[in-house]
Amino acid sequence: MKVLVTVKRVVDYAVKVRVKPDGSGVDLSNVKMSMNPFCEIAVEEAVRLKESKVASEVIVASVGPSQSSEQIRTALAMGADRGIHVEVEQELPPSVVSRALKFIVLKEKPSLVILGKQAIDDDCNQTGQMLAQILDWPQGTFVSKVKVEGEKVQVTREVDRGLETLELRLPAIITCDLRLNEPRYATLPNIMKAKKKPVEKLGLKDLNCDPLHGIQTLSVFEPHKRQGGNKVESVAELIDKLRNEAKVI
Amino acid sequence: MEKLFTNVFFTTSLHLSRTLRNRASTFKDSLRNVSCFDFRWKSFTTCVESSNNSWQPGPCLSFSEDERLLKDSVRKIAQSCIAPKVRKMDEGGDMDAELFKELFGNGWMGLEVPIEYDGSGLSFTQACIVIEEIAQVDPSTAAAVDVQNTLVNNTLLKWASLKQKEKYLPLLCKDTVGSFCLSEASSGSDAFALKCRAIEKEDHFLLEGSKLWITNSMEAGLFVVFANCAPEKGYKGITAFIVHRDSPGLDIAKKEDKLGIRASSTCELQFQGVKVPKEDVLGPIGSGYKIAIESLNEGRIGIAAQMTGLAQGAMNIIFPYLHERKQFGKRIGDFQGLQFQYAEAFVELEAARTLLYNAARMKDAGFSIKKEAAMAKYFSAQVAERIASKSIDWAGGMGFVKEFGLEKYYRDSKIGHIYEGTDNMQLQTIAKEMQREYGFQVQ
Numbered sequence: 170m171k172v173l174v175t176v177k178r179v180v181d182y183a184v185k186v187r188v189k190p191d192g193s194g195v196d197l198s199n200v201k202m203s204m205n206p207f208c209e210i211a212v213e214e215a216v217r218l219k220e221s222k223v224a225s226e227v228i229v230a231s232v233g234p235s236q237s238s239e240q241i242r243t244a245l246a247m248g249a250d251r252g253i254h255v256e257v258e259q260e261l262p263p264s265v266v267s268r269a270l271k272f273i274v275l276k277e278k279p280s281l282v283i284l285g286k287q288a289i290d291d292d293c294n295q296t297g298q299m300l301a302q303i304l305d306w307p308q309g310t311f312v313s314k315v316k317v318e319g320e321k322v323q324v325t326r327e328v329d330r331g332l333e334t335l336e337l338r339l340p341a342i343i344t345c346d347l348r349l350n351e352p353r354y355a356t357l358p359n360i361m362k363a364k365k366k367p368v369e370k371l372g373l374k375d376l377n378c379d380p381l382h383g384i385q386t387l388s389v390f391e392p393h394k395r396q397g398g399n400k401v402e403s404v405a406e407l408i409d410k411l412r413n414e415a416k417v418i
Numbered sequence: 419m420e421k422l423f424t425n426v427f428f429t430t431s432l433h434l435s436r437t438l439r440n441r442a443s444t445f446k447d448s449l450r451n452v453s454c455f456d457f458r459w460k461s462f463t464t465c466v467e468s469s470n471n472s473w474q475p476g477p478c479l480s481f482s483e484d485e486r487l488l489k490d491s492v493r494k495i496a497q498s499c500i501a502p503k504v505r506k507m508d509e510g511g512d513m514d515a516e517l518f519k520e521l522f523g524n525g526w527m528g529l530e531v532p533i534e535y536d537g538s539g540l541s542f543t544q545a546c547i548v549i550e551e552i553a554q555v556d557p558s559t560a561a562a563v564d565v566q567n568t569l570v571n572n573t574l575l576k577w578a579s580l581k582q583k584e585k586y587l588p589l590l591c592k593d594t595v596g597s598f599c600l601s602e603a604s605s606g607s608d609a610f611a612l613k614c615r616a617i618e619k620e621d622h623f624l625l626e627g628s629k630l631w632i633t634n635s636m637e638a639g640l641f642v643v644f645a646n647c648a649p650e651k652g653y654k655g656i657t658a659f660i661v662h663r664d665s666p667g668l669d670i671a672k673k674e675d676k677l678g679i680r681a682s683s684t685c686e687l688q689f690q691g692v693k694v695p696k697e698d699v700l701g702p703i704g705s706g707y708k709i710a711i712e713s714l715n716e717g718r719i720g721i722a723a724q725m726t727g728l729a730q731g732a733m734n735i736i737f738p739y740l741h742e743r744k745q746f747g748k749r750i751g752d753f754q755g756l757q758f759q760y761a762e763a764f765v766e767l768e769a770a771r772t773l774l775y776n777a778a779r780m781k782d783a784g785f786s787i788k789k790e791a792a793m794a795k796y797f798s799a800q801v802a803e804r805i806a807s808k809s810i811d812w813a814g815g816m817g818f819v820k821e822f823g824l825e826k827y828y829r830d831s832k833i834g835h836i837y838e839g840t841d842n843m844q845l846q847t848i849a850k851e852m853q854r855e856y857g858f859q860v861q
Contacts, residue, residue, distance in 0.1 A: 356525050
C-alpha cells in the first residue's frame with residue numbers, strides 16, 4: 170500500500186515573529202524556518218506504517234518555495250522513500266494546495282494520504298478536508314490513533330465531546346493531531362542516506378493546476394496588548410464597564 | 419588564496435598588537451606590521467599548495483544544504499537530549515550512561531568513518547560542525563565526541579590494516595568508546611619522552627608503565643596506547659598499540675576531580691605486563707611519533723570546534739538575557755557601553771569560527787594544516803575564555819550562580835589552553851612554521 174504524506178515549510182514554532190511595518194505580512198527575513206510540527210507527526214506515522222509493513226512505500230510531497238527541499242530532505246531522513254516538490258514562489262491558500270495535491274494523488278495512486286491537521290503559520294485547518302472533498306474520499310481529521318486493517322482504517326478522533334472512533338474505507342485522508350505520536354530525530358546515517366533518495370521537482374503547470382484563488386490579504390496586525398484587570402466596587406460599576414468599556418452587553 | 423591569508427594574518431596581527439601594547443600602540447603601528455609583510459608575498463604563495471587541484475575557493479563560513487541540515491539536526495537533538503542532563507553530569511563529574519547510547523545511536527561516535535564500516539561517512543568539516551553544535555550545549559560531551567572521532571577513529575582510519583579496520587571500526591561506531599593514551603606523569607608537552615615500555619616477545623608485546631590525563635578512559639572499551647619498544651632509539655622506538663579494556667594487567671586507576679569538563683572522565687592508567695598481540699600493533703613499529711603528531715595536528719581543529727562552540731553557547735545564554743534584563747528603565751543590551759563590549763565579543767567569535775572552518779576546509783581539500791590548526795586551536799581557546807568570562811560580568815549576579823548555566827562555560831574554557839597541546843606549544847608551532855615559510859632556518 171502506498172502512503173502519501175505532505176509537509177509544509179513554516180516559521181519555526183520557537184520564533185517570536187514580528188509584523189512588517191507596512192502591515193502586509195509577517196517579517197520572514199532571517200527567521201528560522203522548519204517543518205510544520207503537525208507535518209512531522211504525519212511523517213512519523215507514515216514511517217511507522219512502513220516499519221510495520223502495512224505501507225510499502227512512503228512518498229513525501231510539499232508545495233512551497235525552493236527551500237522546501239530542506240523539509241523534504243528531513244522527511245526522507247526520517248524514513249520516507251522519495252519526494253515530490255511542487256515549487257511555487259508565492260504563498261498559496263489551502264484551496265490551491267489541495268488542487269495541486271489532487272493531481273499528485275491521481276498520479277501516484279496512494280491508498281492513504283496523511284497530512285498535519287493545520288499549519289502553524291496560517292492555522293487554516295483546511296487542506297486535508299478540501300482534498301478529501303475534491304477527491305471524494307472519506308476523511309478522518311484530528312486523529313490521535315491510526316489502525317489499518319485490510320481495506321479499512323480505524324481512526325480515533327479528538328473532538329470537543331471527547332474521543333470518536335471511525336472506520337474509513339480506503340483510500341482515505343487522515344489529518345494528524347498532537348497526541349498521535351512522538352516524531353523521531355533523523356540520525357546522521359539516515360541524513361546521509363537521504364541524499365541519495367530521489368526528489369521529483371514539478372511546477373503548477375505540470376500539474377495543470379490553476380493558482381487562481383479568491384483570497385487577498387488586506388492587512389496583518391498584532392493582537393492588542395493584554396491589559397491588566399480592574400477591581401470594581403459595585404455591581405453598577407461592573408455593568409457600566411461591561412457596557413461601555415468591554416462593549417459586551 | 420591570498421585573500422584568505424590576509425584575513426588570517428591580519429586577525430592574528432591585530433590580536434598580537436592589542437596584547438603587546440607598548441610595541442604597537444596605535445592602529446597605524448599594527449598596519450605597519452602588515453605592510454612590511456607585503457613584499458614577502460612571493461615567499462607565501464608558493465608555500466601552500468593543495469594536493470587536490472579540483473578544490474574551488476569559497477567563503478569559509480558558507481555551509482552547503484547538507485551541512486545546514488546536519489547543523490539543525492544536531493542542534494535539535496543536543497537541546498532535547500543533552501541539555502537537561504548537563505548540570506547533573508557536571509555536579510556529579512560523571513557522564514550519563516544513557517547519554518552515550520544516544521551519542522552512538524545518532525551516529526555521532528563514528529562521524530568520519532565510512533559507511534561500509536557502519537560509520538556516518540561525513541567529511542572532517544562536517545564532523546567539526548557536529549562537535550561545535552554539541553559544545554554549545556555541553557563542552558564535556560563535545561570533548562568525548564571529539565576524542566573519539568578526531569583522535570581515535572581518524573588514527574585508525576589512517577593507519578590501521580584492513581583487518582584491524584574491519585574488526586575495530588564497527589565497534590567504535592556502534593557502542594565502544596575509544597581513548598588516546600599518550601601523556602604520562604613526566605611527559606606532557608614533551609610527549610615523546612614517554613617512559614611506557616613495550617617489550618617485544620615472540621607473538622606479542624608486553625606493555626609496562628602508566629599513562630595520565632587520559633580522556634574517556636572511564637568509559638572506554640578500546641585504547642590507542644603509545645609505548646616505546648626500543649628506548650635506545652629514542653623517539654624512533656615509539657609504537658602505537660590497540661589495547662582492549664579487559665586485558666589482564668590494565669588498570670583504570672584514579673579518576674581526576676576537575677575544574678571544568680567535569681563530566682568527561684580523565685583517569686590514570688596502569689599497564690602491568692599487558693599482553694598486546696602483534697596483530698594489534700597500529701601502523702609500522704617505530705612510527706608512533708609520526709602517528710601521534712599527525713593525529714594531534716588534526717585533533718587540534720576538533721578542539722577549536724569545541725572551544726568555538728563553547729563561546730557560542732555562552733553567547734546564546736547571555737545575549738537574550740541582555741534583552742530581558744532592564745535597569746534604569748532600559749534593556750541592559752541597549753546601553754552603548756555593553757554594546758561595544760558584546761560587539762567585540764562577536765567579532766572575536768566570528769574570527770575564531772573563521773579560523774576553525776578555514777582549517778577544517780583546508781584539511782578536507784588536502785592542504786597541509788599544521789599552522790592553521792595551531793592558530794585555530796590557540797585563538798579559539800583564548801576567545802572562549804574571554805567570552806565566557808565577560809558574559810558572566812554582563813549577567814551580574816545571575817552569571818555567578820550555577821542555576822543560570824553560564825559559570826560552567828567559564829570553568830570549561832580553561833581546558834582549551836591545556837589539552838591537545840598547550841598554548842605555548844601552539845605558539846611555538848606557529849613560530850616555527852612561520853620561520854619555515856619565510857625561509858629561515860628552524861632551530
